[in-house]
Amino acid sequence: MxxxxxxxxxxxxxxxxxxxxxxxxxxxxxxxxxxxxxxxxxxxxxxxxxxxxHGKDDAGEDTGPRKVTLKRKTLSELKVPTAGAGRTRGRGAAPSRTVNVEVRKKRTYVKRGAIAEQEQTDPEREAAARALEDARQEREEAERIEREEAERRQREQEEQAKQEEEARKQREAEEEARRVEAEKERALAEAQARVEAKVARQAAEREAERKRRTATPKGPEDSRTRYGREELHVTPKSKRRKPKRKGRSATTSVGTEHGFQKPVAPVKREVEIPETITVGDLARLMAVKAGEVIKTLMGMGSMVTINQSLDQDTAILVAEEMGHDARPAEARDIEQELVAEEEDDGMAKAGRPPVVTVMGHVDHGKTSLLDYIRRAKVAAGEQGGITQHIGAYHVKTDNGVVTFLDTPGHAAFTAMRARGAQATDIVVLVVAADDGVMPQTKEAIQHARAAGVPLIIAVNKIDKPEADQDRVKSELSAEEVVPEEWGGEEIFVPVSAITGEGIDALLDAILVQSEVLELKAAPERRCRGVVVESALDKGRGPVATILVQDGTLHRGDMILAGEEYGRVRAMFDETGQPIEQAGPSIPAEVLGLSGVPNAGDDVLAVADERKARDAAEQRKQSAREGRLAEKQAAKLQNLFDQMSEGATGEVQNVNLVIKADVQGSVEALRDALTRLSTDEIKVNVVSSGVGGITESDASLAQASSAVIIGFNVRADASARKIIQEADLDLNYYSVIYDAIDDVKKAISGLLGTETKEQILGLAEVRDVFRSSKLGAIAGCLVVEGVVKRANPIRVLRDNVVVFEGELESLRRFKDDVSEVQAGTECGIGVKQYNDVKVGDQIECFERVEVQRTLD
The missing domain is CATH 1.10.238 (Recoverin; domain 1)
Structure with a gap:
């Protein structure tokens, strides 16, 4: 077991x-x-x-219960309206009472085996079940037949109603057509009757006139008038008639012609043209058809539509071309009103500190020079060691206050340097003594000349061994910047930003020059200034760096800056300390504007907030209309370019979305990247702005297949999600020339490759041999390079190409070789060419594919 x-x-x-x-x-x-x-x-x-x-006996049979009965009871409440509910309708909620409802459910479950046994043991029950099933089927069949019959009757009724509706509509249409036809016939009959009556009346009048002219003079017994009517008299006995009015002709002819006389010369009108005007409005002002204006513009080389906007200059040219006198419209200018309100010659003026702009080539030491003057370290904080923003600082010296503007020297910041020269009194041109005059140095001189401000030359880096001041003076003299010791007008000061040598002399020269200029300002008047730089701060909103040029800016003043306006909520100096006011020539960082103004916009403090808002709206409208006109012109220019290109192929577009920390960087990036466009590839800046990269920027880049460039800004969480999902190209930069180089590389990649020919060697034909198998064989001497058998060749005769093909054989003595070096004799057989002569040259070359670049 x-x-x-x-x-x-x-x-x-x-x-x-x-x-x-x-x-x-x-x-x-x-x-x-x-x-x-x-x-x-x-x-x-x-x-x-x-x-x-488990309910089974020893034999494995189930001994459990054969039937289970479940009883359930649920209680619920039912709200029933009372008998007076109808009378209280409209006067609040109707009264109701709550009734308790008890639901009892009883359900019995029987085992399938018991049912089967019962069916086997009860044939009468099975027969009754079959009878019930047959009765149920018969009842369902009868219901189906009755339902189909009802549907058929309903379809017939709908079809009949539809036919009746169509017949009714047809009758109405026929009646309407008959009515319209009758009205037409009646109108035609009335018009014909009017015409016939008019013709008859005119004929009667002509006949009466003819009779009157041919009739004899009336006698005393004739009592008829000249129109054939009987004379009417007030008193029958009176024979005296009313005397005729003097000065009136005895005969009056009734003319049927209109009073309009066709002009014998073109009508010349005086037209006032607003800043922007559509083609249709211009045609109405000149009282001509719009088609004539469009025809004139097409003759001038512009294809336009009737609803297209024209700028003021174009509209004036069109009006003068069509023979009219045109002049700009003198619209109500809110800005002129604001300026006129501020004019007050009686305000006392006092001396103000000079505004000095430091300009020069990149890496010549502008910011380091200011660092020494300010005793601060600004250059170390700039990305890449170069200045990429305009920095405004005021420095207190022993001889007074001087305000400095530090401008970038990189080529991409031309607009920033131009703004710095426009907002300044003196330009300090920094030139490195070891580098001399460079491209941005020449550009800074041009900006200073254009702005009409004096130059002071600071020759920097004199502490270096390779410094050469005379070279700098000579090169600047070639640019018409002559030092005083050479008989010129410009002051030259040798300085060193490292050792501090010459800094005091430079400050003295600045203050002397400012005394000569006699700089004055009225501190008591409202502020006037210029936006030096602007940015969008995530926590503080729009921030603008304003240089006060006249008056005093107080915290709480209402200012108008370009297309933006607002009340000054807070002011800070260049070190970030809060201040209450900023006087003339003092820079200040301002919060509270409605948006980010453009760098270079004029700033004006006003007393009336409504006028400031109206002026800002007017500027926005003018800017929008100007952009619309430029966009239309650009579209037409693109159309003309595509038409002129014809079969040269489509121009590829590189779309960019640019976001930067300040407005000046946006402007510099947009201009620098747009200038990279070529005839085959166009750089298109879809959107640019100040502030971080938002979800709308990412969506725009996704829709336009654009590359997102973030300059000293980052994308927020929602923008990063869209960028990851759409696999967009996002690039962050902190140095501007890195962004320019990357875009240049991308454009170069789109340019593809080009095939260039490179000459490998040159052989001179010294003799020609004839071969029955190979034809003419040229006995040659390789004079340059190498001749290879596998490369194509050209046959030159008197330096003119007479054949281009390939080699059939290349032998050295009797051996076939793959190449022959210079200074070696060889035999050359040219394939399919037997006209080789003594004195010919055989040029061997190869074709290589080279990547195209923008340079």
Whole structure:
């Protein structure tokens, strides 16, 4: 007899040992130890016990209940309106009472085996069930037939109604057509009758006139008038007639012509042209058809539509071309009103500090020179060691206050340097003594000349061994900047930004020059100034650096800056300290504007907020109309370019979205990258602005397939999500020439490759041999380079190409070789060419593909 332990049996059955011991004890088998033995008899007892516990007998038959009845009871509340609910409608909620509802459900479940047994043992029940099923099917068939019959009757009724509706509409249409036809006939008859009556009346009048002219003078007995009527008299006895009025002709002819006389010469009109005007409005002002204006513009080389906007200059040219006198319209200018309000010659003026702009080539030491003057370290904080913003500082010296503007020297910041020269009194031109005059040095001289401000030359880096001041003076003299010791007008000051040598002399020269200029300002008047730089700060909003040129700017003043306006909520100096006011020639950082103004915009403090708002709206409208006119002109120019290109292929576009920290950087990046455009690839700046990269910027880049460039800004979370999902190209930069170089590389990649020919060698034909198998064989001497058998060749005669092909054979003595070096004789057989002559030259070359670049 096989025996197993309790533990082994539990592992086989997959139950816990404690549970198995409990089941054995319930079956009457006394077991306490897991290691106790379990016999086969014990196993049978355990199996019988478990079957009994699960509702089966010893034979395996189910002994459980054959039917289970479930009873459920649910309670709910129901609100029922009372009898007076109808009378209280419209006067609030109707009264109601709550009724408790008790739902009792009883459901009986029977085992399938019991149902099957009952069906087998009860044939009468089965027959009754079949009868019920047949009756149910007959009832469903009758219902289906009745439903189909009802649907058929409904379709027939709808079809009949539809036909009746169509017949009614047709009758109405026929009646309407008959009515319209009758009205036309009646109108035609009335018009014909009017015409006939008019013709008859005119004929009668002509006949009466003819009779009157041909009739004899009336006698005393004739009582008829000249129109053939009987004379009417107030008193029958009176024979006296009313006297005729003097000065009136006895005969009056009734003319039927209109009073308009055709002009014998073209009408010349005076036309006032606003800043922008559409083609249709211009035609109405000149009282001509719009087609004539469009024809004139097409003759001038512009293809326009009737609704296209024209700028003022173009409209004046068109009006003068069509023979009219045109002049600009004198519209109501709110800005002129604001300026006129501020004019007051009686205000006392006092001296103001000079505004000095430091200009020069990149890396010539402009910012380092200012660092020494300010005793600060600004250059170290600039990315790449170059200045990329206009910095405004005022410095207190022993001789007075001087305001400095530090401008970038990189070529991309031309507009910034131009703004610095316009807003300044004196320009300090920094030239490195070891580098001399460079391109941006010449440009700074031109900006200073254009602005009409005096120059002071600071020759920097004189502490270097390779410094050469005379070279700098000579090169500047070539640019018409002559030092005083050479008989010129410009002051030259040698300085060193490292050792501080010459700094005091430079400051003295600045103050002397400012005394000569006699700089004056009225501190008591309202502020006038210029926006030096602007940015969008995430926490503070629009921030503008303003240089006060006249008057005093106070915290709380209402200012107008370009297209933006607002009240000054806070002011800070260049070190970030809050200030309450800024006087003439003092820079200040201002918060509170409605938006980010453009760098270079004029600033005006006003007393009336409404006028400031109106002036800002007027400037925005003018700028919008100007941009619209430029966009239309650009579209037409693109159309003409495409028409002129014809089959040369499409121009590829590189779309960019530019975001930067300040307005000046946006302007510099946009101008520098746009100038990279070529005839084949156009750089298109889809959007540019100040501030971080937002979700709208990313969506715009996705829609226009643009590359996003962030200059000292970053993308927010929502923008980064769109950029990752759309796999957009996002590039961050902190140095401007890195951005320019990357875009230049991308454009160069789009240009593709071009095939260039490179000459490998040249051989002279010394003699020609004839071969029955190979034809003419040229005995040659390689004079330059190398001649290779696998490369194409040209045959030159008197330096003129007479054949271009390939070599058939290249031999050195009797051996075939792949190449022959210079100074070596060889035999050359030209494939499919036998007209080789002594004195010809055979040129060997190769074609290589080279990547195209913008340079």
């Amino acid at each position: 096989s025996q197993v332990t309790v533990t082994q049996l539990a592992e086989v059955l997959g139950v816990a040992v404690d549970r198995l011991i409990a089941q054995l004890n319930e079956a009457g088998i006394e077991v306490d130890d897991p290691s106790a033995a379990v016999t086969n008899e014990d196993k049978k007892k355990l199996l019988t016990h478990l079957r009994t516990a």
